[in-house]
């Protein structure tokens with residue numbers, strides 16, 4: 001029977017009548033000395049608005065924004081998001097999020113109370129107490145990257161199977177050698193969860209192999225506004241049992257097993273995470289979410305897994321000119337990696353899972369032409385994170401090797417049990433040392449000679465199809481070879497987004513300008529198939545310069561900025577930087593009615609795009 005779960009109210013801060021009277025007009029930073037929690041109050045005449053001093057992005061602390069002359073906004077110390085506390089809306093990223101407001105109540109003596117209304121947690125509905133687990137009853141086997149194979153009693157569930165081929169065009173390749181029986185493992189799954197649309201989670205090369213054997217395999221995805229399988233028809237992969245489930249509702253698999261998909265607080269349009277519960281024992285997989293479920297997550301779960309690595313963004317390594325020296329870039333990513341590690345360690349400390357497993361960051365830029373990226377785009381070491389976690393808590397950590405299996409029952413009972421973790425057999429290859437580049441590069445290369453590129457009219461058709469204009473920005477697009485030198489006979493053209501024209505020379509008016517060099521095979525493949533520009537940007541297939549170094553950015557109207565795992569880890573505002581190009585075509589690409597290749601399209605798929613002001617890029621310097 002369903003247990004009724006009620007909303008609760010918590011008093012977070014009490015101000016005495018004197019303290020309330022002392023509040024100044026505008027922004028006030030206050031701390032509850034007992035709890036150590038910080039708050040921001042905005043007073044305007046007789047009205048007071050309040051929120052926690054916690055950034056929606058990754059929980060950073062806000063301070064006074066010295067650039068704000070009106071005295072209404074505060075700036076996050078972590079990645080410079082800005083919040084207008086007079087409206088409780090973020091102004092950077094613009095039009096993006098609202099801050100959760102606290103209820104402000106005046107007591108009889110004119111003191112103030114800050115109250116938080118806590119809605120019930122969805123996973124607390126129909127609660128189950130943990131039951132005894134036999135040894136071997138729940139086993140979690142790591143395959144690669146974000147892919148786990150879970151044995152849950154007599155059921156099997158697999159997360160995010162990327163087990164063959166590249167992701168993001170040809171930019172990402174598997175770091176780990178998956179166990180040789182990976183396909184058998186996928187085939188015998190009772191259900192597969194795919195967290196989001198990025199190709200290191202939704203891997204069509206992998207699904208193609210699986211569909212050849214089990215086209216009816218049940219796949220579960222969240223009901224995101226941007227459908228995970230938006231591109232299924234075009235992919236040619238035949239899957240017949242895709243289930244889209246609502247957020248925050250238990251999906252009962254059998255009497256012992258259920259799962260619940262939750263959305264991300266920063267990218268609810270595309271990112272999800274999952275809680276799996278077997279006989280009352282919870283496994284939480286936050287995957288790539290920046291702020292999974294807005295920061296509300298179950299505590300003390302049996303096992304938690306999350307991303308940790310960073311480095312999954314074209315920023316800043318694909319940028320040059322101006323401040324983007326090698327030294328600046330190296331320092332920037334070092335600082336970002338550290339922030340990400342601290343954030344993850346903090347999250348784990350707060351949630352106190354019994355066991356924590358860092359995963360979903362095991363890719364390598366292994367194609368020889370991406371040597372520069374491979375050498376410079378350093379990622380976090382999972383052991384560093386685990387050490388950080390161990391310093392602050394008694395959470396058990398597990399950094400799995402491919403094919404390693406964790407026996408949950410044994411580990412919960414005794415984390416030192418030598419049979420708690422079964423390592424892959426001696427001599428098992430852990431790291432890949434060769435990748436089958438050719439078939440995938442051939443697919444990309446096939447686009448280079450496609451008929452649609454015989455006539456330059458494709459340029460107008462493509463950009464008109466995207467429909468973005470009325471913005472003062474000029475972009476020079478250059479098709480290049482592997483080394484980002486102009487491709488012989490390739491296109492090199494200007495797009496003026498103010499009137500969506502294609503001038504021969506830069507206009508005489510003042511305008512921000514960007515130069516985007518893209519490898520010809522990838523850009524043409526993306527254009528021809530109406531794919532996301534993530535393949536170019538996250539896949540490191542472009543080089544960018546801009547002038548002047550100011551930040552004018554555009555995103556799709558609905559504020560959808562799909563990001564990769566990394567993009568969520570503090571780089572995601574950066575990801576938007578690319579928006580005036582990278583996301584230019586995304587909205588159109590994602591509409592179900594425009595899934596046919598460009599060559600079949602008429603320019604009627606215009607989409608409304610929104611201009612983001614400079615602030616977005618007053619970034620993580």
Ligand code: FES
Pocket residue numbers: 055056057058059060061076077078079080081570
């Ligand atoms: S945590 Fe505030 S901007 Fe990232």
